[in-house]
Amino acid sequence: MSEKTQVRVDSDGNVYVVEGSNERLVGQYPDVSAEEAIAYFERKFNDTNSALVLLEQRAKNGASASEIAESISKISEQIDARAGIGNYDALAERANKLSASLDELSAAEKEKHVEALEKAKAEREAIVSEMEKLAAIDSQKIQWKQTTKKVDELFAQWQSAQKSGPRLSKTEANELWKRFRDARHQLDQHRRAFFAELDAKNKSAKSAKEELISQAEALVADGKGNVTAYRSLLDKWKLAPRAGKKIDDALWSRFKAAGDAIYAAKKSADEAEDESFAGNLEVKLALLVEAETLLTATDRVEARSKLNAIQKKWDAAGKVPRAQFKSTEDRMRKVEQAVRALEDTHWNASNPEKIARSEGLAGQIQDKIATLESELVSAKNEKNTAKIADLEAAIKTQKEWLAVLSK
Template sequence: MREADGERAVGQYPDATPEEALAYFERKYVELNGQVTLLEQRAKGGAPAADVAKSVANLTVAVANANAVGNLAALAERLGALGGAVTELTEQQSIETKAASAAAVAERAEIVTEAERLAAEDPAKTQWKQTSAALDALFAKWQAHQHDAPRIPKGEANDLWKRFRAARTTIEQNRKAFFAELDSAHKDVRTKKQHLIVQAEALAPQGADGVSAYRKLLDEWKQAGRSGKKQDDAMWAKFKAAGDVLYSVKSEVEAQDNEEFSANLVLKLELLTEAETLLTTTDRNAARDTLTVIQRKWDVIGKVPRDEVKPIEDRLRKVEAVVRKLDDDHWKRNNPETKARTEGFAGQLNDAIAKLEDELATAQKSQNARAIKNANEALEARKAWLKAMGQ
């Protein structure tokens, strides 16, 4: 093989023709050329600079000592050029690596920030099912980021993990404390409600008379709070069953009373028919006497069915109001002070009317149309006042 400083033996190929021997050593060159070409392509494609540099070093030695026939000097020159490209590639990849690392740090910091936000929530207002699911999702995201994202500096990675772990620990501690307190509160509520159930069931012998006491227990039940849906529903079923016993007896008693009081209702309706004739009367004395008799009979008759109490009582109150108004109106008309004022005012009106009649006669004689109109209007007004006073 001819080189710049002379010839160099590249090997022997016995038992072959010169052409066959030369072809063999040319193939060795072709193999080296292919390796250099492949390395150039890897460098252009952004292969790791350290890997490219290692391959350049190995191929440089291989070309220098190659037992091959071909332009080995050109291969050496190309490998030298690759060595310079490795330096540029190293700088570029260093910049890219730093940028990717910074982006990875920012992404992981976002995971930490979200975990710390969850940890800062008020435990009493936290929706723990959603928060626990969110925390699990953040942890899964953290693990995926560690596996798939570019590596970040160990110090920063450790600091971020410490923050994430601290937030996770805080959330777990708050959750455990919340549910421990909730369990304690539920236990107190269950104790109160069990005691109320015992009291409600003890009212059964009282029958309808126990309804009032049961209603008081029901108020306490509502104020006791909740103790968990499943347990609370079961306790409510027992408490309600105790009340149903009382209300069932009460309904039976009321049904019996209503049957017994139905006859009373018929009598009171007859009295109402008589009483309502007073709604149009003007004789206060007769109305008052009649109403007094009706009221006495009303009281003697007694109770009526519960649902009918208010309707018939309202009808009787209406009649009583009319009779009472007759007395009030009579008193207003015959009150000495009021009467004196009315008579005095009536006298003044009569005097004014007489005077206006004289003025009207004078105006008519003089045929003064305006004076006639004014006198007539004044006369009508005063006569209307006098009529309103019943004079």
């Protein structure tokens, strides 16, 4: 309460404020002391003052002009009522000053609101543009898992902007939403078409591979005899289209199981067959010991006769276990090659046609040497050093050829 404010409390508890030569009834607070009555009405003034102080702070902190105007109207009513003890003139002056600042506050608020709207529009435009870029990608090149996740993120951003961002004009909001919705719908159509086509391909691939599996499983009962047929099916499997990883893995597991069964049956049959060939192996090993004595033979006729007899026994002995087949055959081939080499050597040495060719060529070379030697004598008489060197080299070459023919 101002020091200039004079207060009077009568016997009925009526509280008066003296203003100049007049008194103004503030209110009544009966059955209490004068001090208590005065204190009560001072608190009422202080409440109004506190409300004004709070409103002034809100205005400084950027509260909207409309909110400030509404609140100051209520406080002004309290000031006009003057239902307390205090300097209401000072409160009225502050309230009027705050009201006068509302125009400036409203203009700043409007500018800020326009900036916020522009920013919000730009953010939503960016969301729409991103969605339209996704919709423009070739559906066959889109990574749908990542794209679907991105679409969900953009939709969540759009909802958040609509809920918490500034409200755009109805025309702008509708236009942006239409673009966003159309792009999203186009993407959804592309996705549905892509997966429908993929599903059709997967079904076709699955059907083709199930047919191969049926054929492979039908071969299992025949075991060994169907390894070649299974390999043919395996080649077809490699050429068949994929049916999606999960489905393809399951199909391959079935196909491979059939192959494993076929190979296991073949292995079992091979082992049984090899066991039955053990006796044949002993016979052939003994024949090899006999045959390998021909590796050092010098009589071609005797060697061929012995080899022919051994070969007849070899063929009659039959098959050997697979593990020993190559080693035994290689040893027999070595003996056969040695006998053939004996025969080739004899033929080369006794071939009349070859001998005739050698003797005829040798005569020609000898005549050539005689001619060259005659020319060499002349060159030496003429002391033609260059010609002498050429003739000596030519004579040397011809003699080397003659030596080869004489062997």
